[in-house]
Amino acid sequence: MASLSVIGAGYVGLTTAACMADLGHKVVCSDIDRDKISLLNHGQISIVEEGLAELVAKGRESGNLSFVVGAESEVDRAEIVFLCVPTPQRIDGSADMSYIVAAVSSIAPLLKPGCIVVNKSTVPVGSTTVVEATLSRGDILVVSNPEFLREGSAIYDFMHPDRIVIGSDDQGAAIRVASLYSKINAPLVTTDPSSAETIKYASNAFLATKLSFVNAIANLCEAVGADIRDVILGMGYDRRIGFEFLKPGPGWGGSCFPKDTQALVKIAEEGGYDFKLLKGVLSANNEHRDFVAKAICDMARVSSPGPAKVAVLGLTFKANTDDLRESPSIEIALKLAKENKKVVAYDPTITPKILGRLNQVVDQDMNGPAGSIQPELVRLIEAGVELSLDPYAVCDRAHVVAILTEWDEFRWYDYDKIGKSMASRAIFDGRNLLESANLKRLGFNYRGIGR
Numbered sequence: 001m002a003s004l005s006v007i008g009a010g011y012v013g014l015t016t017a018a019c020m021a022d023l024g025h026k027v028v029c030s031d032i033d034r035d036k037i038s039l040l041n042h043g044q045i046s047i048v049e050e051g052l053a054e055l056v057a058k059g060r061e062s063g064n065l066s067f068v069v070g071a072e073s074e075v076d077r078a079e080i081v082f083l084c085v086p087t088p089q090r091i092d093g094s095a096d097m098s099y100i101v102a103a104v105s106s107i108a109p110l111l112k113p114g115c116i117v118v119n120k121s122t123v124p125v126g127s128t129t130v131v132e133a134t135l136s137r138g139d140i141l142v143v144s145n146p147e148f149l150r151e152g153s154a155i156y157d158f159m160h161p162d163r164i165v166i167g168s169d170d171q172g173a174a175i176r177v178a179s180l181y182s183k184i185n186a187p188l189v190t191t192d193p194s195s196a197e198t199i200k201y202a203s204n205a206f207l208a209t210k211l212s213f214v215n216a217i218a219n220l221c222e223a224v225g226a227d228i229r230d231v232i233l234g235m236g237y238d239r240r241i242g243f244e245f246l247k248p249g250p251g252w253g254g255s256c257f258p259k260d261t262q263a264l265v266k267i268a269e270e271g272g273y274d275f276k277l278l279k280g281v282l283s284a285n286n287e288h289r290d291f292v293a294k295a296i297c298d299m300a301r302v303s304s305p306g307p308a309k310v311a312v313l314g315l316t317f318k319a320n321t322d323d324l325r326e327s328p329s330i331e332i333a334l335k336l337a338k339e340n341k342k343v344v345a346y347d348p349t350i351t352p353k354i355l356g357r358l359n360q361v362v363d364q365d366m367n368g369p370a371g372s373i374q375p376e377l378v379r380l381i382e383a384g385v386e387l388s389l390d391p392y393a394v395c396d397r398a399h400v401v402a403i404l405t406e407w408d409e410f411r412w413y414d415y416d417k418i419g420k421s422m423a424s425r426a427i428f429d430g431r432n433l434l435e436s437a438n439l440k441r442l443g444f445n446y447r448g449i450g451r
């Protein structure tokens with residue numbers, strides 16, 4: 001059992017802390033966000049992630065998991081420190097290392113000799129050296145251990161990873177970090193820090209490419225009269241291709257793929273390599289969002305040559321998370337509003353509390369700090385998009401319903417009831433969630449992706 005410090009209590013940090021505590025380690029998890037830590041110390045978590053609240057409670061009860069404000073707190077006890085702070089995209093596309101540098105600077109004088117600092121944040125190639133330089137401590141080693149969890153299944157992914165990647169030039173340090181995962185049965189890839197950092201970016205860029213590819217094939221299917229669902233079946237059974245990430249949608253997004261693909265383009269550029277393929281993937285994704293927004297507008301125009309209302313179902317970048325960062329649904333809702341559509345949106349993660357807080361923020365000062373409110377929601381409100389807690393009310397008098405996130409509940413709505421309340425029966429199914437035949441039987445003008 002090791003004594004660990006996890007810096008950052010977001011999706012990755014909180015999952016890492018709770019899972020490491022469950023694996024038997026003694027974990028202190030810190031964050032600079034006082035509200036987040038206060039909630040955690042009251043047994044609540046501020047993000048939607050299946051099973052995480054229960055695992056955090058279990059960790060606190062066992063005494064293996066505690067939460068503190070500030071990276072410096074109790075870090076002097078740690079044998080191993082995990083950095084799980086954000087690395088957002090800078091204006092030029094590169095990854096912003098300032099959170100890493102700030103966190104490392106604050107803990108550097110406090111760490112005990114022989115401690116290991118582990119980079120779990122997604123960081124550009126060469127960042128291990130940046131952390132070493134910031135630490136400026138010859139007695140402390142830095143190891144790269146990128147995280148591959150997916151929001152929505154974060155705990156499962158952490159506990160059942162496809163692989164664990166550890167990058168270090170020091171074999172002893174690599175073994176110490178690897179031993180933290182000794183109860184997890186997964187292939188271990190040990191390598192140098194630059195390769196570990198590249199593995200993370202290359203993996204995300206590959207998955208983004210796969211998604212853009214299947215979106216392009218879906219568009220092709222529409223053009224030539226093929227059905228993407230059958231095409232996927234035929235492709236996915238090929239084990240070299242597989243079914244994972246072979247689902248068309250309104251474009252990929254989230255807190256990782258967009259920034260990590262941009263960052264890889266930048267990393268390549270700095271290394272003297274023009275990564276044209278990945279640049280193409282990025283622009284294909286932007287074009288695909290435009291394509292989807294236009295398809296919805298076209299449907300609205302058929303339903304109503306004049307002003308039209310679009311009901312957007314789903315705002316998160318995928319189902320089973322509350323993360324709105326770089327969500328294609330948000331971008332498409334904004335595009336629709338820009339095209340003068342009246343947009344009303346529903347997402348299962350928007351609670352009365354969030355809506356109340358959002359209204360407060362907007363009433364007080366449109367440009368003021370949004371506090372715990374995700375900025376994407378403020379952007380929507382600023383653009384005139386309305387939010388509602390009732391999916392049926394959202395569809396009332398709508399000319400088109402646009403399903404943009406694959407929340408399972410959307411499958412089970414009473415579409416006949418919805419149709420009766422709509423101004424005209426039209427559905428754009430951006431996730432191919434619904435059976436087109438059923439919708440057509442109910443008199444809907446139905447359009448999916450690639451069918």
Ligand SMILES: NC(=O)c1ccc[n+]([C@@H]2O[C@H](COP(=O)([O-])OP(=O)(O)OC[C@H]3O[C@@H](n4cnc5c(N)ncnc54)[C@H](O)[C@@H]3O)[C@@H](O)[C@H]2O)c1
Binds near residue numbers: 032120
């Ligand atoms: N979210 C994912 O699915 C995912 C998956 C794999 C890797 N990653 C990477 O992991 C990193 C973290 O991502 P995330 O989604 O967990 O971010 P997040 O924004 O959810 O959480 C980061 C947390 O770090 C805190 N923080 C910032 N500076 C701090 C400091 N000095 N001391 C203590 N806490 C501090 C923030 O307050 C925030 O709570 C990023 O590099 C990301 O690319 C994310």
